[in-house]
Amino acid sequence: MKSHRILILDLVAEGSAPSLFGRMMNANQASVMPQVVATWCEQLGHQVRYECYTGVEDLNDIILHHNADVVFISAYTLSALTAYAISALARAKGAITVLGGPHARCYPEDAGRYFDYVLGFTDKTVIDDLLHDLSPHRPMGRIMSAARQPLELPSLEERWKFVDATLRKAPWFKMVPMIGSMGCPYTCSFCIDATVDYQPLPFAQIESDLRFAATKIRNPMVGWHDPNFGIRFDDYMAVIERAVPNGRMRHVAETSLALLTPSHVQRMEKAGFVGILPGIESWYDYGNKSKSKSVSGMDKVEQVADHINLILRHIPFVQTNFVLGLDSDMGPEPFALSKRFIDLVPGAYPAFSLFTAYGRAASLNLGLQRSGRVLPVPFPFLDSNKAMNVRPLNYTWPEFYQLSLSLLQHAWSGKAVWRRLLANRGTTARGLNFVRAVTTRRVSYHADVLNLLRTDRKFRGYFEADHRTLPEFYESQIPQRLGPLHSWLPTDAATHDAHAYMNSEKVPERAPALVTA
Numbered sequence: 001m002k003s004h005r006i007l008i009l010d011l012v013a014e015g016s017a018p019s020l021f022g023r024m025m026n027a028n029q030a031s032v033m034p035q036v037v038a039t040w041c042e043q044l045g046h047q048v049r050y051e052c053y054t055g056v057e058d059l060n061d062i063i064l065h066h067n068a069d070v071v072f073i074s075a076y077t078l079s080a081l082t083a084y085a086i087s088a089l090a091r092a093k094g095a096i097t098v099l100g101g102p103h104a105r106c107y108p109e110d111a112g113r114y115f116d117y118v119l120g121f122t123d124k125t126v127i128d129d130l131l132h133d134l135s136p137h138r139p140m141g142r143i144m145s146a147a148r149q150p151l152e153l154p155s156l157e158e159r160w161k162f163v164d165a166t167l168r169k170a171p172w173f174k175m176v177p178m179i180g181s182m183g184c185p186y187t188c189s190f191c192i193d194a195t196v197d198y199q200p201l202p203f204a205q206i207e208s209d210l211r212f213a214a215t216k217i218r219n220p221m222v223g224w225h226d227p228n229f230g231i232r233f234d235d236y237m238a239v240i241e242r243a244v245p246n247g248r249m250r251h252v253a254e255t256s257l258a259l260l261t262p263s264h265v266q267r268m269e270k271a272g273f274v275g276i277l278p279g280i281e282s283w284y285d286y287g288n289k290s291k292s293k294s295v296s297g298m299d300k301v302e303q304v305a306d307h308i309n310l311i312l313r314h315i316p317f318v319q320t321n322f323v324l325g326l327d328s329d330m331g332p333e334p335f336a337l338s339k340r341f342i343d344l345v346p347g348a349y350p351a352f353s354l355f356t357a358y359g360r361a362a363s364l365n366l367g368l369q370r371s372g373r374v375l376p377v378p379f380p381f382l383d384s385n386k387a388m389n390v391r392p393l394n395y396t397w398p399e400f401y402q403l404s405l406s407l408l409q410h411a412w413s414g415k416a417v418w419r420r421l422l423a424n425r426g427t428t429a430r431g432l433n434f435v436r437a438v439t440t441r442r443v444s445y446h447a448d449v450l451n452l453l454r455t456d457r458k459f460r461g462y463f464e465a466d467h468r469t470l471p472e473f474y475e476s477q478i479p480q481r482l483g484p485l486h487s488w489l490p491t492d493a494a495t496h497d498a499h500a501y502m503n504s505e506k507v508p509e510r511a512p513a514l515v516t517a
Contacts, residue, residue, distance in 0.1 A: 007068035010034035013055030026054035027169035074101035080379035106359035112141035120145030156209035175223035210243035229253035247272035275317040305344035325355035347423030353384035369502035
């Protein structure tokens with residue numbers, strides 16, 4: 001096979017104006033799979049340039065001067081329009097374009113309009129087949145997917161040059177991206193990972209990777225990319241303890257409270273864990289993840305608060321994740337309970353996501369589309385913060401945004417931020433929480449949306465599905481977010497079919513053909 005010039009872009013930022021927190025942390029958000037694909041492409045004999053886009057690089061310059069035959073892009077839905085514009089620019093230069101990552105899995109029908117290839121589950125065979133085919137697929141891209149996630153990945157040593165190039169962009173502290181498992185055994189109906197079978201990666205390789213990381217960076221920090229770290233807790237901890245004994249390596253991971261028993265937390269502390277991001281989600285649902293299946297409401301708040309405070313005595317940084325607007329919520333009580341939790345656990349950083357249906361991401365989304373509750377909110381606003389594309393079941397829009405705003409104001413009030421800083425241990429936890437608090441625009445943005453819902457009938461009508469004309473409030477932000485790339489955005493790319501998943505189920509012969517490697 002002919003050797004091709006391949007450019008791989010990992011879009012961890014949507015545009016060219018990152019916040020202070022983004023400038024500090026975006027390089028640490030780099031995904032594992034783009035580095036894996038870069039390694040596979042090199043192993044297959046191709047010339048590879050890998051670039052993690054953190055928001056400060058000149059994408060126009062990268063595309064125009066690399067002269068690539070193939071451009072692979074990994075993107076979240078938030079960055080989809082940036083990816084579409086890059087694809088248009090690269091195609092104009094004669095390149096074949098490929099989209100992977102969460103957006104490709106969630107919105108393959110839409111992505112196929114702008115890319116030659118759209119990838120679901122990806123292994124080395126899929127990449128090899130793609131590079132053998134390597135032809136334009138237009139007007140509709142070829143959708144390719146492996147039967148499942150790969151059983152093993154290239155070692156950290158094999159992908160190190162791509163990791164190192166990205167870590168050099170991190171100005172403060174650097175997290176080495178590692179992954180020990182794929183999928184999740186929990187069945188949260190809104191979660192993209194719940195549809196993927198849980199699968200641990202080879203423990204011998206994980207141990208080897210940890211040993212290698214210890215030789216490259218002094219006192220390294222590992223960011224575990226597992227959807228739910230530590231499902232096979234004893235196996236993973238034994239690997240870490242053998243590879244880097246006595247806590248000589250720091251770790252950050254997302255996991256569930258059900259796994260964080262007192263003995264487990266103490267063991268994690270000794271192994272060097274400094275950050276944990278558990279999902280609480282709701283005070284009325286998903287109790288299996290928080291080990292509170294038999295309680296709800298205030299009883300759950302108090303039980304979870306005690307649990308988080310125990311964890312904070314051993315692990316300095318804890319981010320608690322919630323979802324606002326779930327169908328199990330009704331009235332002001334869920335928001336009042338979250339305020340009470342913040343007061344009871346001053347040291348935890350609360351992260352609130354708006355209930356969002358990402359295309360095909362979760363089983364719940366098909367039912368939401370069939371019931372007409374999913375709105376065609378443009379992709380740049382689907383980051384679980386800027387807009388909610390699911391009409392609330394038990395609230396009017398102004399009511400929901402008023403209650404949410406009150407909660408956000410409570411979470412980031414001067415009093416709450418000060419109490420959080422006093423409760424935190426260590427400069428890293430204090431520094432991260434302080435920068436996030438003073439740079440967030442979440443409260444003011446939320447207030448602007450609430451004001452428009454109350455005063456602008458046309459704006460309110462869009463969210464009530466009375467019409468599909470995108471409000472100027474959102475339309476005017478798209479050029480600002482894309483910057484110079486906006487001139488390459490296809491004319492119809494800012495809109496998408498919010499019911500593509502449902503429509504493909506109704507009329508399967510009209511859906512793009514799925515090629516399984």
